[in-house]
Amino acid sequence: MEVTGVHHAYRRRVVLRGVNLRLGAGVIAGIVGENGAGKSTLLKILAGELRPGRGTVRHQGRFGYCPQQVVLNDALTIRQHLEFFRAAFRLADIRLAQEMMDVLGFAEYAHERVGVLSGGTRQKLNLTLALMHDPQVLLLDEPYQGFDWDTYQRFWDLAAGLRDAGRSVLVVSHLAYDIERLDELWRLADGVLHGQETAAA
Structure with missing residues (x-):
């Protein structure tokens, strides 16, 4: 850039x-x-x-953008967000997004509505949406x-992996x-x- x-x-x-x-x-x-x-x-x-x-x-x-204000709809589940962005990015699947969810530790919330999630989990989803098309x-x-301390460390490990790639x-x-x-x-x-x-x- x-x-x-x-x-x-x-x-x-x-x-x-x-x-x-x-x-x-x-x-x-x-x-x-x-x-x-x-x-x-x-x-x-x-x-x-x-x-x-x-x-x-x-x-x-390609570029990904994670704004400070999360770009989420409280009425939709995490999975619905991923499918919506999959269509927007014209991706064949959400495999990379699922990998990000595993790395960031929130895969078990896939079917929860965003409106009931904690601020940290919403931010994890916000970051995943910015990464799921491999920018x-x-x-x-x-x-x-x-983010809690563990997620904060995972974030920097993820960033280092992106740099190495x-x-x-x-x-x-x-x-x-x-x-x-x-x-x-x-x-x-x-x-x-x-x-x-x-x-x-």
Whole structure:
């Protein structure tokens, strides 16, 4: 993914002032910043959900997007969500989604309505929906909200596996947790990205 000169403003409030970013294959990268710095706005632009004021975003291959607000229907079961997204992604089956459910530890809830699930389980489903079509680029906005410690560790193991398979993972958070797991780290401040050192780098 390559991002060049991305600007965005909400009326007179300028949020992004020329963001440049290159995300290569086989990388786990992070973007951190204060609340209100524009992280979610940037991720929406990268995912194509929001059009930038100016600038360009180029993707190669499939991408997955896990927004901070879960994209779920409380009246449907987990299985119904998977089938709905299978049709949307034009997948032959939900095999990969079932593997993700096993990895994240919520397969036993497949026939439960989403409305009765805990926040952590809803977030696991949100992440699974972003991964079930095997994207080359994965964009994650605060992806581990509501996870317990075991699931949090499984998340990072999953991210490492994606990197080892040549995928690109971009995690956006307001805090720089576990930066030793990251290959690249940027801080979003004053509308631009600033490179930071990481233990992995």
